[in-house]
Amino acid sequence: MKRAPMTAKGAGRLRGELDRLKSTERPRIIAAIAEARAHGDLKENAEYHAARELQGFIEGRINELEGALSFAEVIDISRLNTNGRIVFGATVDLVEEASGDEVTYQIVGDLEADIKQSLIAVNSPLARALIGKSEGDSFELQAPNGTRQYEILAVRYSV
Secondary structure (H helix, E strand, O other), X not given: OOOEEEEHHHHHHHHHHHHXXXXXXXXXXXXXXXXXXXXXXXXXXXXXXXXXXXXXHHHHHHHHHHHHHHOEEEEOHHHOOOOOEOOOOOEEXXXXXXXXXXXXXXXXXXXXXXXXXXXXXXXXXXXXXXOOOEOOOEEEEEEOOEEEEEEEEEEEOOO
């Protein structure tokens, strides 16, 4: 299986979620199942069925996180020698040339991407368009609502 790139910060967040699920959520659900079981007839016990369903979701997420972390290639972006080029882990300031809107994105692994936090997946169309470019370069991006022209204002590698 192919190793997926991940920033150290992203891997830390996923490990934190995994620890929380194992140490807090799993015991809480086990206790809820035991309590619901004590109420008697399991066939018509909604609390029991809800707790079992939640347990399935939590165990699935635990397996997903363990698998993702075991196949992750954690990349320390502070050690990259980029020669001014945009690579995985870069934080990039862009301006859309038509509207003048400025945006900032960091290129991260697929599992840690979160557009609300300005983290874009390395395999996204925008990240693929950025990789290899330098500060001051312009590029076109084919978006669902048409072609957009961007200029790269700044590139930095902060942990």
